[in-house]
Amino acid sequence: MKRFEFSLETVLRLRESQEKEWESRLASITGECSRIRNKITHFEREKSRCALDNQFRDVNTLMAVANYQARMDKEVQSAQNMLKMKEKERETVLKDFIEASKKRKILDKLKEKKLDEYHYLQGKDEEKRNDDINNAKYAGVNT
Numbered sequence: 001m002k003r004f005e006f007s008l009e010t011v012l013r014l015r016e017s018q019e020k021e022w023e024s025r026l027a028s029i030t031g032e033c034s035r036i037r038n039k040i041t042h043f044e045r046e047k048s049r050c051a052l053d054n055q056f057r058d059v060n061t062l063m064a065v066a067n068y069q070a071r072m073d074k075e076v077q078s079a080q081n082m083l084k085m086k087e088k089e090r091e092t093v094l095k096d097f098i099e100a101s102k103k104r105k106i107l108d109k110l111k112e113k114k115l116d117e118y119h120y121l122q123g124k125d126e127e128k129r130n131d132d133i134n135n136a137k138y139a140g141v142n143t
Contacts, residue, residue, distance in 0.1 A: 015100065
């Protein structure tokens with residue numbers, strides 16, 4: 001019995017590795033976006049904490065707190081700008097990942113169809129062999 005061989009197996013393996021590469025890039029950039037969001041949250045909490053801790057102090061302390069809060073605002077703004085850039089990059093990588101996934105799935109479906117066809121033909125061949133064996137037995141009994 002002949003073994004099943006998919007003629008595009010190497011292309012399929014290549015597409016799978018490309019898909020994994022894009023998936024890895026997507027995971028990496030998603031992690032970066034998450035880290036930036038955590039930074040933004042940290043800056044905002046730090047700003048609030050500073051305001052609560054230094055409510056009733058002298059003028060110098062209040063000015064220092066105001067300067068610190070302004071710095072936290074700048075840090076938040078900077079992080080938000082970075083997050084916007086990373087989100088755009090993530091969208092691009094996501095589109096590339098989806099495209100790579102589609103290409104791999106197309107070959108997977110083709111391989112599946114070829115395997116089904118192979119099994120169908122193998123079944124037909126087996127039926128034919130069984131018929132030949134039965135006909136030979138029947139012919140041997142009648143002679």
